[in-house]
Amino acid sequence: MTSARTVLGPDEIGRSLTRIAHEILEANHGPDDLVLLGIPTRGAHLAQRLADRLAAITGDDFGARVGTLDVTMHRDDLRGRPTRASAPTRIPAGGVDDRVVVLVDDVLYSGRTIRAAFDALADLGRARIVRLAVLVDRGHRELPIRADFVGKNLPSARSEHVSVLLAEADGQDAVTIEDAAPEATQEDRA
Amino acid sequence: MTTLLTGARVLGGEVRDLAIHDGALVDPASIDRDAAEVVDAAGLVALPGLVDLHTHLRQPGGEQAETVASGLRAAAAGGFTCVFAMANTTPVADTPAVVEQVHRLGLESGLATVRPIGAVTVGLRGERLADMLMLHRSAAGVTVFSDDGHCVADAELMRRALEHAASMDAVVAQHAQEPSLTRGAQMHEGALSAELGLAGWPAVAEAAVVARDALLAELAGARLHVCHVSTAQTVEVVRAAKARGVRITAEVTPHHLLLTEELVRGYDGRYKVNPPLRPEADVLALREALADGTIDIVATDHAPHAPEAKQAAFAEAAFGMVGLETALGVVQQSMVETGLLDWAGIARVLSTAPAAIGREPGYDAPLEVGSPAHVVLVDPAARRTIEVGHLRGRSANSPFLGVELPGEVRHVWHAGRRTVRDGAVLAAPDAGEAA
Amino acid sequence: MTHLLTAAMPRDAAIALLDLAEDMHQIQDRQVKKLPALRGRTVVNLFFEDSTRTRSSFEIAGKWLSADVINVSGKGSSASKGESLRDTGLTIAAMGVDGVVVRSGSSGAPALLADWIGRPVVNAGDGTHEHPTQALLDAFALRRRIHGDAARGKGLDGVRVAIVGDIAHSRVARSNALLLPALGAEVTLVGPPAFLPPGAGPTRLGVRATTDLDAVIAERPDALMLLRVQLERQTGAVVPSAAEYITGWSLTDERLARLGDEARIMHPGPMNRGLEISSRAADADASTILEQVTAGVSVRMAVLYSLLASDHPSSADGGSR
Numbered sequence: 021m022t023s024a025r026t027v028l029g030p031d032e033i034g035r036s037l038t039r040i041a042h043e044i045l046e047a048n049h050g051p052d053d054l055v056l057l058g059i060p061t062r063g064a065h066l067a068q069r070l071a072d073r074l075a076a077i078t079g080d081d082f083g084a085r086v087g088t089l090d091v092t093m094h095r096d097d098l099r100g101r102p103t104r105a106s107a108p109t110r111i112p113a114g115g116v117d118d119r120v121v122v123l124v125d126d127v128l129y130s131g132r133t134i135r136a137a138f139d140a141l142a143d144l145g146r147a148r149i150v151r152l153a154v155l156v157d158r159g160h161r162e163l164p165i166r167a168d169f170v171g172k173n174l175p176s177a178r179s180e181h182v183s184v185l186l187a188e189a190d191g192q193d194a195v196t197i198e199d200a201a202p203e204a205t206q207e208d209r210a
Numbered sequence: 211m212t213t214l215l216t217g218a219r220v221l222g223g224e225v226r227d228l229a230i231h232d233g234a235l236v237d238p239a240s241i242d243r244d245a246a247e248v249v250d251a252a253g254l255v256a257l258p259g260l261v262d263l264h265t266h267l268r269q270p271g272g273e274q275a276e277t278v279a280s281g282l283r284a285a286a287a288g289g290f291t292c293v294f295a296m297a298n299t300t301p302v303a304d305t306p307a308v309v310e311q312v313h314r315l316g317l318e319s320g321l322a323t324v325r326p327i328g329a330v331t332v333g334l335r336g337e338r339l340a341d342m343l344m345l346h347r348s349a350a351g352v353t354v355f356s357d358d359g360h361c362v363a364d365a366e367l368m369r370r371a372l373e374h375a376a377s378m379d380a381v382v383a384q385h386a387q388e389p390s391l392t393r394g395a396q397m398h399e400g401a402l403s404a405e406l407g408l409a410g411w412p413a414v415a416e417a418a419v420v421a422r423d424a425l426l427a428e429l430a431g432a433r434l435h436v437c438h439v440s441t442a443q444t445v446e447v448v449r450a451a452k453a454r455g456v457r458i459t460a461e462v463t464p465h466h467l468l469l470t471e472e473l474v475r476g477y478d479g480r481y482k483v484n485p486p487l488r489p490e491a492d493v494l495a496l497r498e499a500l501a502d503g504t505i506d507i508v509a510t511d512h513a514p515h516a517p518e519a520k521q522a523a524f525a526e527a528a529f530g531m532v533g534l535e536t537a538l539g540v541v542q543q544s545m546v547e548t549g550l551l552d553w554a555g556i557a558r559v560l561s562t563a564p565a566a567i568g569r570e571p572g573y574d575a576p577l578e579v580g581s582p583a584h585v586v587l588v589d590p591a592a593r594r595t596i597e598v599g600h601l602r603g604r605s606a607n608s609p610f611l612g613v614e615l616p617g618e619v620r621h622v623w624h625a626g627r628r629t630v631r632d633g634a635v636l637a638a639p640d641a642g643e644a645a
Numbered sequence: 646m647t648h649l650l651t652a653a654m655p656r657d658a659a660i661a662l663l664d665l666a667e668d669m670h671q672i673q674d675r676q677v678k679k680l681p682a683l684r685g686r687t688v689v690n691l692f693f694e695d696s697t698r699t700r701s702s703f704e705i706a707g708k709w710l711s712a713d714v715i716n717v718s719g720k721g722s723s724a725s726k727g728e729s730l731r732d733t734g735l736t737i738a739a740m741g742v743d744g745v746v747v748r749s750g751s752s753g754a755p756a757l758l759a760d761w762i763g764r765p766v767v768n769a770g771d772g773t774h775e776h777p778t779q780a781l782l783d784a785f786a787l788r789r790r791i792h793g794d795a796a797r798g799k800g801l802d803g804v805r806v807a808i809v810g811d812i813a814h815s816r817v818a819r820s821n822a823l824l825l826p827a828l829g830a831e832v833t834l835v836g837p838p839a840f841l842p843p844g845a846g847p848t849r850l851g852v853r854a855t856t857d858l859d860a861v862i863a864e865r866p867d868a869l870m871l872l873r874v875q876l877e878r879q880t881g882a883v884v885p886s887a888a889e890y891i892t893g894w895s896l897t898d899e900r901l902a903r904l905g906d907e908a909r910i911m912h913p914g915p916m917n918r919g920l921e922i923s924s925r926a927a928d929a930d931a932s933t934i935l936e937q938v939t940a941g942v943s944v945r946m947a948v949l950y951s952l953l954a955s956d957h958p959s960s961a962d963g964g965s966r
Contacts, residue, residue, distance in 0.1 A: 090668060092668075092682075093680035093681065093682040093710075093950075094680070094681055094682075098682055098954045098955060099954070099955060099956045100955075100956060100957070101955060101957065102955055102957055102958065103646075103950075103951055103954055103955040103958045104954075104955075105661065105664075105665065106664075106665055106668040106669075106950075107668065108667065108668055108671070108797065109668070109671055139681065142677075143675060143676070143677040143679065143680075144675060144676070144677075145676060396752075399843045400843055400844065400845075401843070401844040401845070401849075403843060404813070404842030404843050404844050404849060404850055405819075405850060406752060406753065406774060407752040407753075407771070407772055407773040407774030407775065407816060407819060408752050408753070408772075408773075408774075409773075410843050412843070476753075476756065476760075477752070477753025477754075477756050477757055478757075518729055521729060521730075521731045522729055522730055522731070523730050523749065523751030523752075523753060523754040523757060523772075524751065524752065524753045524757075525751045525752065525772065526730075526751060
């Protein structure tokens, strides 16, 4: 527990997000039709930070193009685990139909959260393109899912625990990795 | 056949031997000790056979819940040698044929004496008086009349019943419950009934009837007995009536001496009884009243029910609890272990006094030479957690299952015949087999 | 939470349920009103008493969470042919259902079923005892009216609610008297003497009780909840007539004027217009009556999700019984 080491600091996180913002614009040939949906809790904060950067780069107002997408009800592990609390879904006023939706999450691991996000998104409408941005990709995928935009690839052992801390939720920005986390905590990142 | 009981504390007091011969207690010095069966009663308390003025034996008509034979097994297991069987059978005990049948079934069993109670009104309907004199003059010799389960609510009827009973030295045992104040009532009325959403049975519905009946009994010069007093308020009314010289007696049930309404919280039908379990203040007042003689006796209101009658939503469950097997233990717990009554007092409230009210002879000189040999040996130091196996009647609707109670009935003689040996009820007296 | 039998629950548990209901509420705005959370789960609505409104609300809630919902009505079923409550419950449990929603005319019946059948049980109204999902939806609708979209995480602190009607026989009043104070609200029960629950002094069901509606209106409560009055069920000794009831305890146009525009007007339905509530009051902007109905589905989705989604529901939220 006390053996956590920091693999990304505040500056590196900031630079990663700025780079991802540029990559999103590049892949989309500009800001048109972009909608950012963060997966609560920390993915939502990251989506807001990306929106702020996109606004700064493009001069467009991204305030109405960022939202949150809660995937709790779509998870495939509801039965086997303690009851999960849900979080709000906030869809921008224009909806998702025919938009380019960028899903934003903090850590990409098994891929199951993202699978749930596809289902949640499909219930809200039909996006033209869905892309995925994550701050950390730690490997160990259990589904054929990959991220389009990655802040840092972080090779890890399954026994290790990767934590993303963000100022909005945790009072500081950092990505840490620690050994031999309890199995239950490890599962939380699925 | 002579039996010698050695070393018992008679009525909880002096240690002396008791001898039984030809159905009566005889002087131990007068018997041939070598020929007698000797029962070592060291450490046991000897009490007179217990008398229950309020038992529901259910026969005829309710045999799935209890029969006279099964009810008398329960009685014997509890140390009772005489039970008064309530009239609310099907058909109702309002004709000589019914009371004589019940009486005869009691004689056939032999485990205890059965004294049928006659109905006050035909069909317990509260409309016109039953043929009380015919019941009194029948072979069953009815001396107690009651519509128990129903209140004789009509004042004129009650007055005439009391007058009629007085003419034959009988007593009217009233189930005091003003019906218009207790429509649909399920439990004691108060903050808890409000919380549980169950219709309440206000305390005043009992005391108001007792007050009226006391004045009617005074007017008629009759004996009035109040069944199952359950509230402090009723105790005050009875106390005032006694001070006034009214010929009034009162009973309390074991469950009202020990249990409170809090048990209803889980909606378990086992705790549904009429009158209902009351708050603790009432329980304490009832104990005090029993100790100071305001309440004369303990009576079980043994009310067996088949399982399906109790495994229902609370409002649909039947009223009543079995109590014969556990009565003595509950009274020991609530009265002896609290210092409110000694064993001689227990003998009074569970034997001498109820026999006197019911005019059952043979109990007026408990354990004295010359009396009929109704004897109970109790181990006061035993403690047992009540299980279904301890219940010897046909029904198991006891609120004391899983409850630890003191005392254990070890041996019982009914008119000199052994009915319980080492805690086991004998199939037939003296047959020596466990039932 | 293993059952929902009562509205008596800790503040945190109540707020967690209301917040979950807020998230469920969003489904109302979606093209696809379906969440897969209870896929493969079977819920039985066991209604020994008719209640189209509550049964439909639970049915929609279950279906929107993708559960299979079976309605078993007391009438016409074996339950009306003398089968005991216990046997009915055990029979349904033996069919492999995951949860049972029970409406019964008998106080305590859901609590007994919960003990007997070993499945999650939701009390959908039991006799004159409780109706916890109604109290939750009342709290939900009131919280939304007061806090709007910022309602998540909030209680009803300092909100003064008067509940008017046959309190003694109302499961809605009883559940609200338990839940609303847990959320910080101040509840006053108002009704004719025979309609107030038994107890000593001015406190009934743990909250203030009074017979004087006009004095309560003069205090300008934040919400006034009117209960359906069923005079036909009363004996003459209780409330002599509709006119007598209206004189003392109806929200008439005249009382509506004195209440002011700020107070919310609530009613669990179905309404007797002209008896406990005037038409003008029922249709006023301050009325939350239709919002309460909408809230019912969201709240019941939250309850079903909390009880049935996980095979290992957390015990951290107190296990409301």
